[in-house]
Amino acid sequence: xxxxxxxxxxxxxxxTACSEDNGTNPPITPTGxxxxxxxxEGNFQxxxxxxxxxxxxxxxxxxxxxxxxxxxxxGDVGNSITLHDGRAYLVINNSxxxxxxxxxxxxxxxxxxxxxxxxxxxxxxxxxxxxxxxNLLTNSVSVYDPSTGTLLGDIAVGANPDGIAAxxxxxxxxxxxxxxxxTVTIIDGVTRTTVATLTVGDYPTAVHALNESVVAxxxxxxxxxxxxxxxxTPGGLYxxxxxxxxxxxxxxxxxxxxxxxxxxxxxxxxxxSSGVTRIHLASKSVxxxxxxxxxxxxxxxxxxxxxxxxxxxxxxQAGRLEIHTLDGTKIQARDVGIIPNAMVMTK
Amino acid sequence: MILRYFYFPIIAxxxxxxxxxxxxxxxxxxxxxxxxxxxxxxxxxxxxALRDAPAPxxxxxxxxxxxxxxxxxxDVIALSAGAAxxxxxxxxxxxxxSLRGLGAEYTLVLLDGMRLNSAQNSLVDVGQFTxxxxxxxxxxxxxxxxxxxxxALGGVVNIVTTRERPPLTADLGYxxxxxxxxxxxxxxxxxxxxxxxxxxxxxxxxxxxxxWNGTPLRRANSTLLRRSITAGGTLLLARSVLTLxxxxxxxxxxxxxxxxxxxxxxxxxxxxxxxVSVQLDAQAAPRTRLRAxxxxxxxxxxxxxxxxxxxxTTLRSVYDLTQxxxxxxxEHATVSEIRAIAGIEGSVDRLDGAGIAAHPTRVQAAAFTxxxxxxxxxxxxxxxxxxxxxxxxxxxxxxxxxxxDLHALSPSIGLHLGVLPGRLALRGRIxxxxxxxxxxxxxxxxxxxxxxxxxxxxxxxxxxxxxAGTGRPAVELTWFHHDISDKIVWTPSAGIYWTPRNVxxxxxxxxxxxxxxxxxxxxxxxxxxxxxxxKVNAAFAGDATQDKQLIxxxxxxxxxxxxxxxxxxxxxxxxxxxxGTRFYDETNTAALPAHLVTDLAVRATxxxxxxxxxxxxxxxxxxxxxxxxxxxxxxxxxxxxxxxGTTIR
Numbered sequence: 001x002x003x004x005x006x007x008x009x010x011x012x013x014x015x016t017a018c019s020e021d022n023g024t025n026p027p028i029t030p031t032g033x034x035x036x037x038x039x040x041e042g043n044f045q046x047x048x049x050x051x052x053x054x055x056x057x058x059x060x061x062x063x064x065x066x067x068x069x070x071x072x073x074x075g076d077v078g079n080s081i082t083l084h085d086g087r088a089y090l091v092i093n094n095s096x097x098x099x100x101x102x103x104x105x106x107x108x109x110x111x112x113x114x115x116x117x118x119x120x121x122x123x124x125x126x127x128x129x130x131x132x133x134x135n136l137l138t139n140s141v142s143v144y145d146p147s148t149g150t151l152l153g154d155i156a157v158g159a160n161p162d163g164i165a166a167x168x169x170x171x172x173x174x175x176x177x178x179x180x181x182x183t184v185t186i187i188d189g190v191t192r193t194t195v196a197t198l199t200v201g202d203y204p205t206a207v208h209a210l211n212e213s214v215v216a217x218x219x220x221x222x223x224x225x226x227x228x229x230x231x232x233t234p235g236g237l238y239x240x241x242x243x244x245x246x247x248x249x250x251x252x253x254x255x256x257x258x259x260x261x262x263x264x265x266x267x268x269x270x271x272x273s274s275g276v277t278r279i280h281l282a283s284k285s286v287x288x289x290x291x292x293x294x295x296x297x298x299x300x301x302x303x304x305x306x307x308x309x310x311x312x313x314x315x316x317q318a319g320r321l322e323i324h325t326l327d328g329t330k331i332q333a334r335d336v337g338i339i340p341n342a343m344v345m346t347k
Numbered sequence: 348m349i350l351r352y353f354y355f356p357i358i359a360x361x362x363x364x365x366x367x368x369x370x371x372x373x374x375x376x377x378x379x380x381x382x383x384x385x386x387x388x389x390x391x392x393x394x395x396a397l398r399d400a401p402a403p404x405x406x407x408x409x410x411x412x413x414x415x416x417x418x419x420x421x422d423v424i425a426l427s428a429g430a431a432x433x434x435x436x437x438x439x440x441x442x443x444x445s446l447r448g449l450g451a452e453y454t455l456v457l458l459d460g461m462r463l464n465s466a467q468n469s470l471v472d473v474g475q476f477t478x479x480x481x482x483x484x485x486x487x488x489x490x491x492x493x494x495x496x497x498x499a500l501g502g503v504v505n506i507v508t509t510r511e512r513p514p515l516t517a518d519l520g521y522x523x524x525x526x527x528x529x530x531x532x533x534x535x536x537x538x539x540x541x542x543x544x545x546x547x548x549x550x551x552x553x554x555x556x557x558x559w560n561g562t563p564l565r566r567a568n569s570t571l572l573r574r575s576i577t578a579g580g581t582l583l584l585a586r587s588v589l590t591l592x593x594x595x596x597x598x599x600x601x602x603x604x605x606x607x608x609x610x611x612x613x614x615x616x617x618x619x620x621x622x623v624s625v626q627l628d629a630q631a632a633p634r635t636r637l638r639a640x641x642x643x644x645x646x647x648x649x650x651x652x653x654x655x656x657x658x659x660t661t662l663r664s665v666y667d668l669t670q671x672x673x674x675x676x677x678e679h680a681t682v683s684e685i686r687a688i689a690g691i692e693g694s695v696d697r698l699d700g701a702g703i704a705a706h707p708t709r710v711q712a713a714a715f716t717x718x719x720x721x722x723x724x725x726x727x728x729x730x731x732x733x734x735x736x737x738x739x740x741x742x743x744x745x746x747x748x749x750x751x752d753l754h755a756l757s758p759s760i761g762l763h764l765g766v767l768p769g770r771l772a773l774r775g776r777i778x779x780x781x782x783x784x785x786x787x788x789x790x791x792x793x794x795x796x797x798x799x800x801x802x803x804x805x806x807x808x809x810x811x812x813x814x815a816g817t818g819r820p821a822v823e824l825t826w827f828h829h830d831i832s833d834k835i836v837w838t839p840s841a842g843i844y845w846t847p848r849n850v851x852x853x854x855x856x857x858x859x860x861x862x863x864x865x866x867x868x869x870x871x872x873x874x875x876x877x878x879x880x881x882k883v884n885a886a887f888a889g890d891a892t893q894d895k896q897l898i899x900x901x902x903x904x905x906x907x908x909x910x911x912x913x914x915x916x917x918x919x920x921x922x923x924x925x926x927g928t929r930f931y932d933e934t935n936t937a938a939l940p941a942h943l944v945t946d947l948a949v950r951a952t953x954x955x956x957x958x959x960x961x962x963x964x965x966x967x968x969x970x971x972x973x974x975x976x977x978x979x980x981x982x983x984x985x986x987x988x989x990x991x992g993t994t995i996r
Contacts, residue, residue, distance in 0.1 A: 045605045047979050048937055072560060076607040076979075095607040116610040117654030137656050159658035178657045225792075315839045316933045317891040338932070 032104025033057065034347040036301070036308060037088055038321055039078040040337025049078035049092055050337035053106065053346075054321060056304055061321065061334045066090075066099070069106040074099060080122040080342045084131070085146065088346065089123045091133070098123060098133065098144075103346040110149050114142060126166040126189030127212070134161040134173055141173055141185075143192055155192060157185040163260075165207035165215050170195075170242035172215045174204035179222050184238075186245055196245040201236040206260040208268070210281075214248075215240050218260045218270055232256070237268070237279065251284050253277065263326060264302045271295050276309065276328075291328045299343035306331075310340035389457075389485040389505040391732055391761075392494050392688050392717045393678065398769070401732045401761025401776045403428070403810060403825045403859060404487040409509060412478050414910055414918045416946035416965040420476040420484065424504055425924050426906045427486045428859040428874035429827075432473070433899060434976040437983045438526060438551045439571030439600045442474030446488050447829060448855045448880035448900035449501035453782060455491070457505040459592055461624050461642040464498045465668055466696035466709045468787045473504070475598060475618070477547060479518075479530060480577050482509035488859070490806025490829065492780035493734040493759035496692075496713055500780045500804045500831065508592050510581045511536075512543035515995040522965075522988030525552030525570075540589075542580035549573040557981035558973060559606055566981065567611040568601035587629035587637075594622045602650070605979035613653050620646030620668075636678040638690070644670040666700035689716040696786075704792045705744035713738045728768050732761035732776070740783055750789060750797050755781045770816070775809045784847070788835055794844035802849070804831040820864045829855040853897065855880035868912045875905035882933075892933040899977070901941070903927035918950045931978040942974035944982075959994040 035055040042048035051066040051074060066074045075095030082089045087109065090099040098112040098120060114120045118135035123144070125131050130152075131144035140154040141161060158175025165172055169189035175181045184204055186196040201219030208216045217238040224231030235257040239249040257270040257277060270277050275292035279285070296319075297310040309322040311333070319340040323331045385408070390400040397404055407423050417423055421442040425432045433451070435441040443451035452469035455462065463471045484506055491499035512534025520528030532545030553569035575596040582589040598618045603611040624642040631637045648666045655662035676690025696709040715736035722729040740753040759778030766773060784799040810825035834851035857878030864871040880900045885893045896902065909921040923945040930938045947966040952959060964987070971985035 043932060045979065046931055046937065047605070047607060048932060076605070092607075096610070097608065113608070116608075117613065119654075137654055139656060139659070160656070180658050312839070314886050314890070314892070318934065338934075 032346075034345065036299070036321075037081055037103075037344050037346055038308075038310065038336050038340050039081050039090055039342045040319070041078045041296075041339040041341040042074075042076065043316065043338055044077060044094065047073055047076045047095075048338060049074045049076060049095075051078070051090065051101075051106070052321070052336040052340070054308075054334065054336075056301070056306070061336060063318075063335070063337055065106050066101070066108065070108045078341055079120070081344045082123045082125070083344055083346065084125045085129075087146075088344065089131070091120050091123055093119055093121060093136070096120060112144060112149070112151070115140075115151075115154065118142065121162050122164045124164045124166045124171060126169045126171055128169055128189055130189055130192075132164055132166065132171045132173075132187065132189065134164040136160050136162060136176075141171070141187060152192070155187055155194060157187070157194060158183050158197065161185070163204070163206040163208075163218070165209045167209045167215050167242040168212045170213075172207050172217065172240060172242060174207050174217060176203055176205050176220075179203040179220070182219070182222075184217055184240065186240075186242060198240065198245065198247055200238040200240075200247060201250070202233045203235075204238075205258060206270075208260040208262060210239075210262065213241060213243050215242060216260060216262075216268060216281075218257060220258055221256045223256070235270075237270075239281075251279065251286070253279070253286060254288075259296075259298050261298045261300045263300045263305075265326065269298050269300065269307070271298055276307070278328075291324055291330075293322070295322075296339065297341050297343060299345070300326075301345050303345070308343050310336075310343060312339045315339055387485050387487065389503055390487045391719060391734070392676075392715070393686050393719050395719065398772070398812070398814065399730055399763050399765075400487075401730065401763045401774050402487050402489040402491070402808060403823065403861075404485060405861075406483055406485050408483045409481055411910075412481060412484070413963075414948065414950055415908060415920045415922050416948035416967060417478060417922065418967075419474045419478060420481070420504075420506060421473040422922075423478070423484050424473060424486060426872075426874070426908060426922060427488075428825075428861050428906070429488050429502070429857070429876050429878075430486065431899070431901065431904060431926065432976070434474070434982065435980045436553070436566065436569060436603070437555065438474075438524070438553050439569065439573070439598075440474065440553070440980070441472055441602075443470060444473045444504060446486075446501035446504075447827060447857065448878050448897060449829060449831070449853075452785070453498060453500035455495055455497075455499040455503045457495070457503060458622065459508055459624055459626065460505065460640060460674075461622070461644070461672060462495075462498075462670075462694070463644075465670070465698075466707075466786050467666060467668055467698050467703075469498055469782070469785050472618075475573075475596070476506060477575070479532075479545065479547065480508045480594075482507045488825075489776055489808045489827065490759070490778035490780035490804055492738075492755075492757035493736045493778055494715060494717060496711070496736060496738045496755075496757070497740070497781060497783040497801075500782055500802070500806070500829065508579070510541055510543060510579045510590055510592070512541075512545065513994045513996050516545075516992060518990060518992040520549075520988060520990040523986035524555050524983065525550065526988060527551070528990070538583075540580060540582040542578075544576070544578040547573075547575045547577075553601075553983070555981075555983035555986070557606075557984070559609070559981070562609070564606070564609060564611075566603065566983075568603040568613055568615070570601050572599045573597070584629075586631075587627060590626045590628070592622070592624045596620055605977075606981060607979060614655070615651055617649045618646065620644065631677075634680045634682075637675070638678065639675040640673065642670075642672040644668075664700065664702055666698060666703070669695075669697045671695045684721050685718065687716065687718040690714070698786045702792050703786055704790045704795065705747045707786050707790050708743045709786070710741045710743065711738065726768065728765035730761075730763040730765075732759075732763070734759045734761075738781075742789070744790065747790075747797060750784075750799070753781075753783060753801055755801065757781060770814055772812045773810070774812065776807070778806045780804045780806055782835075784835060788847040794837075794840060794846040796846050796848060799835060799847060800833055800849050802831055802833050802835055804829055806830075818866060820862060822863075823859075823861040825859045827855075827857055827859070829853075831855075850884075850886065851882055852884040853880065854883050855897075855900075870908075870910045870912075872908045873905070874907075875903070877903055895933060895935040896930055898931050898933060899929045901927035901929045903941075916952050918948075920948045920950070922946045922948075926976065937978075939975055939978055942972050943970065944972055944974065945969045957996055959996060961990075961992040961994070963990045963992075964988070965990075 038052040053062040075092035077094040079093040096114040100110040119137040133142040143152040159177035162176040163174040171187040202222035203220040206218040221235035222233040262268040275289040278290040307324040311320040424444040456471040488502040516532040518530040530547040534543035551571040579592040629637040672694040674692040678688040680686040717734040720731040761776035764773040782802040812823040814821040833849035840846040
C-alpha cells in the first residue's frame with residue numbers, strides 16, 4: 001500500500017476515533033494498514049491475553065483487536081508473534097494454542113492446538129515453508145505444515161526449549177533448561193532431524209536470524225542459587241554459523257539480559273533489568289542503559305527507524321508502548337494491554 | 348441421564364418413608380437457626396452469650412449442619428455474612444475461605460482452638476474437613492489478634508469437634524460424578540467418660556460436564572480419594588474433664604487447573620496429615636477454671652505435575668510440616684460478675700522442602716488477657732470487653748540472616764450496650780491486628796524476601812441488633828472498616844521470579860445484614876452484605892489499580908437458608924448463596940457475572956426397635972447454574988447425592 005493511501009486511511013481512522021464519545025476503541029476497519037502488533041501477555045491464569053494494533057501513520061492504538069474482530073478471547077499468556085506469508089502466528093503459551101491471524105483483517109483463520117502440556121513458546125518458519133514450534137515443557141519442537149494446517153510430529157531437543165529461529169532451512173533452538181542448560185540444538189528443516197547440539201552460555205533464551213545462514217543466540221546467564229548473586233554467571237551473545245554448525249563468535253554482556261532485536265545499522269538490542277542495551281556487532285561495543293527503564297520486550301521498525309519498547313508498569317494493569325527513535329530519543333508512550341510482550345510490524 | 352438414574356430410588360424411598368416413620372425424641376425435632384441462647388467461646392475467649400458478644404458472630408450447630416445441604420466446612424462458611432469461599436471446582440478442589448474480602452490468609456481457622464493456618468502459606472483448605480465430627484462451627488468477624496495473634500485480620504472460624512457417638516453408626520453415600528462415601532463409627536459411654544472412633548472413605552471422579560467457549564467438555568483429572576480415621580474421647584475426672592481428639596487423613600486428588608485448553612493438565616496433589624490434641628478443663632475453685640491444651644500436627648504435602656519439566660526432571664515438590672502447640676489459661680469470675688481470662692501460648696512450626704531455603708523453624712510465644720466487665724446503668728446493661736495480647740515470634744534459620752524477631756502488642760476493646768435488654772442492643776469494637784509473613788514469603792528459594800515486615804491492621808465494627816422475641820424476627824446490622832497497611836503482595840523483581848514486598852495499603856469497608864426468623868416448624872435465616880475492599884495507595888502516578896475493588900471480592904453477596912420440619916421425622920432445607928459480580932483483574936475490567944447457587948435437602952429418619960435410619964437426599968445446584976467462583980475453574984451443574992445412615996442406639 002502506498003504511503004498516501006495509508007495517510008488517508010489513517011486520518012479516516014482518526015476521525016472515526018474522534019467521533020467516539022464513550023472512550024472505547026474505535027471500530028476496526030479491515031483494510032490492513034501497516035502497523036505494529038503488540039501481543040499483551042495478560043495476567044497468568046486470568047485468560048486475558050490481548051492483541052493491540054498500533055498504526056504509526058495515524059498514531060492510533062487499537063486495543064483488544066482479537067476479541068473485537070473474532071468475538072472470543074485470545075487465551076492465557078500471550079508469548080510471541082511470528083509473521084509468515086501474510087499471517088501472524090500468535091503463540092498463546094498457557095492455552096497451548098497458536099492463533100493464526102490474517103494481518104489485513106485481524107481475523108483468526110486457524111487455531112493450532114499444541115500437544116497436551118506442550119507450553120508452546122515460539123514459532124519460526126524455515127525456508128521450505130514448514131513451521132517449527134518450541135515446546136517449553138515437553139522438550140520438543142513440533143513441526144507445522146501451514147499448507148494443511150496440521151502438525152507433522154515432534155522432534156526431541158534439549159531441556160525446556162524457548163527461543164527458536166530459522167536461518168535458511170537450519171532451525172536453531174535455545175535449550176533454556178530454565179537456567180540449567182547451556183546448549184542450542186540445530187534442526188535440519190528439510191529432514192526434520194536434529195543435526196547438532198552446540199554449547200553456548202548459560203541459560204540460552206532467545207535466537208534471532210541475522211541472515212540466511214547466521215543466527216545470534218542470547219544467553220541470559222545462570223542464576224545458580226537465586227538468593228546468592230555471587231554464584232551467577234553473566235549473560236552473553238553467541239553468533240552461530242548454521243550451515244557449518246559452529247559458534248563463530250561470542251560476546252560477554254554481563255548481568256542477565258533477555259530478548260533480542262536488531263536494526264539495519266548493524267546493531268542488536270537486548271534488555272537488562274535497568275534498560276535497553278545496544279550492541280554494535282562489528283565493533284562489539286556495548287552500550288548499557290542505552291534507553292534506561294523497565295522493559296519487557298523490544299522490537300525495531302527498520303522502515304520508520306523506530307524502537308518499540310514494552311513497558312509492563314507493575315505487571316498487573318495495562319502497560320505502555322514506548323516509542324523511541326533509533327538514537328534512543330523517546331517520542332511518545334501509549335496505553336496498550338496488560339503486560340505488553342512480543343511486538344512485530346505487520347508489513 | 349444421571350438424574351434419571353436417581354429417580355427410581357428416590358421415589359421408592361419417599362413412598363416407603365411415611366409408613367415407616369416413627370416419632371423421635373422431643374428435644375431433637377425442631378430446627379432453629381436463631382440460637383438465642385447459644386454461647387460462643389470464640390468471640391471473647393470467655394463463654395459469652397451470642398446475644399451479648401461484642402463482635403458479630405454466628406454459630407452453626409451440628410443439628411443444623413446435618414439438616415442442610417452442606418458438603419464440607421467450606422459450605423458452612425459460605426452461608427455466613429461477610430464470608431466468601433473461593434472454590435476451584437467442586438468436590439475435592441481447593442476451597443479457601445475469606446471474611447470481609449481480606450483473603451484466606453487473613454482468616455484464622457481453628458480446630459478446637461488449635462491454629463490450622465500453616466506457617467508455610469497461612470492458607471487452610473476448608474473443603475477437606477468433614478462435617479461428621481463437627482459439634483459446631485463458630486464464625487466471628489473482625490480483627491481478633493488481641494485474642495488469637497497472627498492471621499486473624501478478617502476474623503476467625505473455629506471448628507469445634509464432637510466426642511459423642513452412638514454405639515454403632517454406618518453411613519453410605521452415593522451421588523453424581525462418581526461420588527461415593529462410606530463411614531463406620533463406634534462409641535461407648537460410661538460413668539467415667541466416652542470414647543469413639545470412626546473411619547471414613549470418600550471418592551469422586553468429579554468429572555462434571557461444562558461449556559468451554561461453546562465446546563462441551565468434561566472436567567478431567569479431578570478425581571478425589573480421601574481416607575481418614577478420627578478417634579477421641581472424654582475422661583470425666585473429679586473436678587475436671589480431659590478430652591482427646593486425633594485425626595489422620597490421606598487425600599489424593601487431581602488438580603486440573605484453570606481451563607485454557609481441552610486437556611486440563613495432569614497435576615496431582617497428595618496431602619497426608621495427623622492432628623492430635625489433648626485438652627484439660629478443670630474447675631480449680633468455685634469461680635475459677637483452669638484450661639490447658641497440647642496439640643501436635645504433622646503432615647506431608649506432595650505435588651507432582653508430569654507436564655512441568657525442568658530439563659528432564661518432572662516437577663515434584665514435597666513439603667513436610669510439623670507443628671507443636673501448648674497453651675494454658677485461667678478463667679476467673681468475681682462476685683461482681685466481672686470475668687477475665689489470662690493465659691500463655693506457645694508453638695513451634697517447622698517446614699522442610701526443596702523449594703524453601705534455610706529450613707525455617709518458627710517459635711512463637713504469647714500472653715493474652717480478655718475481660719468482660721458488666722456495668723448496669725438502670726435498665727441498660729453495658730458489657731465492656733478489653734483484651735490485650737503480646738506475641739513474640741522468632742524464626743530460626745540456617746545459612747541465612749534471620750529476620751528480626753517480631754514483638755507485637757495487639758489491643759482491642761469491645762462494647763455491648765443492651766439498650767432494651769434481650770431486645771435491642773448496640774455493639775462496637777476496635778482492634779489492632781497483625782499478620783506475620785509466611786515461610787513462603789520469607790524463604791521461598793527463588794524469590795523469598797527475608798526483609799518483609801508484618802502486616803498491620805486496624806479493624807472497627809459497629810452494629811445494632813434487634814430481637815423481637817420468640818416466634819418473631821431478629822435482625823442485625825453491622826458496619827465494618829478494616830485498614831491494612833504494609834500489605835504483602837508479590838511483585839516483579841530484577842530477575843525472572845517475583846518477590847513479595849510490603850507495598851500495599853488496603854481498606855475494606857462494608858455493611859453486613861442478618862435476619863433470622865422462626866415460626867412454628869419453619870426457620871429462616873438470611874444474610875446480605877455490601878463491601879468495598881480496595882487498594883488505596885498508588886504505586887506510581889496514574890496507577891490504574893488505585894481505588895479499584897480487590898479481585899474476587901463481590902460488592903454484593905448474600906445467603907438464605909430455609910428449613911422446614913413439617914413432621915418430627917422429616918426436614919426439608921434449602922441453602923442459597925448469591926455471589927455478586929467479581930472482578931478478576933486489578934483494574935476492574937474483567938469480571939465474573941453474579942450467580943445464584945441453590946441447594947436442597949430432604950432428610951428423613953425412621954426408628955425401628957433401636958435401629959435409627961436416616962436418609963438424606965441432596966439436590967445440589969438445583970437451578971443448574973453455570974458459574975465459576977474463580978475464573979476459568981468451572982463448577983458442577985445440577986446433581987444429586989443420596990446418603991443413608993444407620994445408627995444403633
